[in-house]
Amino acid sequence: MAGQTTQATQLRKGVLELAILALLDKEPTYGGQIVAALAAHPGLDSGAGTVYPILTRLAKAGLLATKWQESPVGPPRKYYQLTATGRDALAAQHTAWTAMSSALNALLGGIDA
Template sequence: MEDVPTQLRKGALELAVLALLAQQPRYAVEIVDDLAQRPGLEASAGTIYPLLTRLKNSGLVNTRWHESPVGPPRKYYTLSTSGVHHFEVQRDAWLRLSTALITLLKEVQS
């Protein structure tokens, strides 16, 4: 059985990737690096690439190739129109849920 932090992180990872893409277009390795800077959201390329493929197949992200100044071209991911809407709905639901849960957990701590 997976540990609890891993299960919670998996549930939040899609929203985290959508949030990064809502900020600006990014390529996969950049997403991995950005998540690595946020304790608890670290994810390997082996996790991010399939997630990006699923988001693309669902029509939530678009891709485009962009020449790189160092090395081969990179595939950049951006939110599609439906991806922006999906992100906003997910973000709002997460904020409501997390606020309520934080309030409850603080009550238990007291």
């Protein structure tokens, strides 16, 4: 059972990475907005403790640039945006996801849930 949990967690992290890149393709966004946007999609909802480490890893990998901006209410916020490398990664992951999900849907089509 523990092995299944680990596998599900790893799959979820990969899906969340793609979801975050897709969200940031639209406009620069701060972490709280990303958490809220993910929460609006059942199955993708994740807390700050999951999202911020992914953002940090993506930024260290050069996929995201960060910028601090003053907030009209409260302290400054760190905004994230895709770099050119991040856009390339998003395109590659999108292509891989489309192929994989199509193949998996075909395999799962005959299985009763």
